[in-house]
Amino acid sequence: MAAPWPPCRRLPHWTVCILAAGYALVQVHDCLSRFLAEPVSSHRDTVFMDQLPTPAITLCNPNLSGYILDRLIFKSNKYLYDLPWDEEGNETIPYLLDVAAVGAKEALENCRLRGRPCSTVGAWSRRLHSSVGDCFTFTPNTSEPIQVGDGYEVTFILPHEVYRTSVETLYVLRGNSFLEVRHDRSNVRLSVFVHPPDEPFSSLPWIQPQEPLYVRPGGQAEVRVTLEDIERVSQRHLPCESRPGYSSARCSLLCHAEAASAATGLDCRVTDMPTTAALCGNFANYSAVQRAFTTAAGAQAAMGECRQRCPRPCRQRRYLAALGSSLGQDETRLRQFSMRIYYGGEPVQLYRELWSYGASALVGEAGGVLGLMLGLSVLSVFEAVSQLVESIVQRVSARAGSAINVLD
Ligand SMILES: *[C@@H]1O[C@H](CO)[C@@H](O)[C@H](O)[C@H]1NC(C)=O
Ligand SMILES: *[C@@H]1O[C@H](CO)[C@@H](O)[C@H](O)[C@H]1NC(C)=O
Numbered sequence: 001m002a003a004p005w006p007p008c009r010r011l012p013h014w015t016v017c018i019l020a021a022g023y024a025l026v027q028v029h030d031c032l033s034r035f036l037a038e039p040v041s042s043h044r045d046t047v048f049m050d051q052l053p054t055p056a057i058t059l060c061n062p063n064l065s066g067y068i069l070d071r072l073i074f075k076s077n078k079y080l081y082d083l084p085w086d087e088e089g090n091e092t093i094p095y096l097l098d099v100a101a102v103g104a105k106e107a108l109e110n111c112r113l114r115g116r117p118c119s120t121v122g123a124w125s126r127r128l129h130s131s132v133g134d135c136f137t138f139t140p141n142t143s144e145p146i147q148v149g150d151g152y153e154v155t156f157i158l159p160h161e162v163y164r165t166s167v168e169t170l171y172v173l174r175g176n177s178f179l180e181v182r183h184d185r186s187n188v189r190l191s192v193f194v195h196p197p198d199e200p201f202s203s204l205p206w207i208q209p210q211e212p213l214y215v216r217p218g219g220q221a222e223v224r225v226t227l228e229d230i231e232r233v234s235q236r237h238l239p240c241e242s243r244p245g246y247s248s249a250r251c252s253l254l255c256h257a258e259a260a261s262a263a264t265g266l267d268c269r270v271t272d273m274p275t276t277a278a279l280c281g282n283f284a285n286y287s288a289v290q291r292a293f294t295t296a297a298g299a300q301a302a303m304g305e306c307r308q309r310c311p312r313p314c315r316q317r318r319y320l321a322a323l324g325s326s327l328g329q330d331e332t333r334l335r336q337f338s339m340r341i342y343y344g345g346e347p348v349q350l351y352r353e354l355w356s357y358g359a360s361a362l363v364g365e366a367g368g369v370l371g372l373m374l375g376l377s378v379l380s381v382f383e384a385v386s387q388l389v390e391s392i393v394q395r396v397s398a399r400a401g402s403a404i405n406v407l408d
């Protein structure tokens with residue numbers, strides 16, 4: 001038999017041994033359950049950088065959002081109902097964008113990124129988002145960083161074929177004539193979003209929570225951009241996705257688009273969805289899919305599942321934009337929104353999640369308790385095991401020896 005553990009050789013010592021072992025067990029169990037709960041601590045830091053990633057920008061003319069649309073261009077009270085669905089079919093919305101904002105291409109001609117014309121360093125795309133309006137997104141096709149103080153200079157001009165302004169009134173083209181639109185001049189505004197270039201833009205808060213910045217016409221708005229760099233750890237109950245190229249916004253858009261199709265039984269899309277299906281071809285289908293996809297009530301059913309299917313990314317960059325001073329105010333330029341969107345030199349905010357009780361902390365603490373209470377160490381365990389093996393080997397060879405003796 002192996003020698004008993006040295007301190008537990010005599011009866012009174014057993015009491016101490018049992019108490020120590022019990023205490024050690026409770027402590028080790030406590031360490032293990034703390035480790036398994038995966039506690040995380042967050043650290044916040046700031047660094048100054050002079051080379052920063054180039055963001056994408058989206059400018060939305062809110063006067064083409066659903067509610068305004070039918071007031072401006074179509075007389076019906078029903079959203080999008082009076083569009084020429086019968087003649088245009090699934091080309092109705094592209095047709096609408098053509099008639100409602102002709103000249104939109106010229107509207108962005110005065111765009112420069114790092115002093116270079118935007119058209120040489122990326123591309124504009126246009127999409128009607130029912131909640132924020134007629135949106136133009138510029139995606140830079142370069143990974144070149146930009147310097148502090150550098151960025152975009154953009155002038156967005158409301159196309160004059162559609163809008164005509166005097167200081168007091170705005171006129172909107174309807175058919176062949178201009179319609180006077182009663183408006184409060186302080187309300188005319190352009191929404192500006194600054195976002196990562198490798199993620200599709202969406203204004204739906206359950207897909208990509210971001211607040212727009214509102215720029216008013218007539219002046220030169222200063223939009224200062226700051227960057228947040230976030231690193232998360234993947235916990236079992238709150239995993240994060242570290243695959244390169246993964247975008248939670250893209251994943252959620254697809255997930256919610258699928259859910260809207262399933263809920264309506266219609267295999268067509270609305271302009272808010274960047275999927276490949278054809279646009280819905282009549283009002284009934286279009287508005288059904290629109291309700292299922294763009295209203296919180298419609299998307300509710302899929303939210304839990306989509307959040308699970310599309311976890312947060314482990315590494316994420318977030319752009320924040322704030323309106324600085326606005327220079328000048330030219331009362332006669334009611335159709336013109338000029339802005340400079342640039343890094344103002346604020347520090348980059350770093351958010352890091354770290355395990356606050358990881359594997360090495362577990363080994364250290366549990367090992368400390370076992371050593372203190374039971375005298376266990378890697379060496380003593382190794383010694384005990386090798387003694388045990390040695391005594392077994394001795395016994396076996398002794399038995400073999402006696403067997404040989406019997407044979408003799
Ligand atoms: C543009 O839309 C806003 C609300 O989104 C509204 O208050 C404003 O009057 C509209 N402007 C025009 C010219 O219709
Ligand atoms: C970026 O895109 C523009 C317009 O699409 C193109 O003219 C230019 O060559 C592209 N530049 C690079 C580096 O790909």
Ligand SMILES: *[C@@H]1O[C@H](CO)[C@@H](O)[C@H](O)[C@H]1NC(C)=O
Nearest residue numbers: 266267268280281282284285
């Ligand atoms: C849309 O609606 C029409 C009739 O209301 C229907 O025949 C058609 O199959 C629907 N689905 C799509 C995808 O357009």
Ligand SMILES: *[C@@H]1O[C@H](CO)[C@@H](O)[C@H](O)[C@H]1NC(C)=O
Nearest residue numbers: 089090091094277278279280
């Ligand atoms: C309209 O439908 C046709 C045929 O189904 C399709 O080829 C086309 O791409 C659709 N257009 C749009 C804008 O979805």
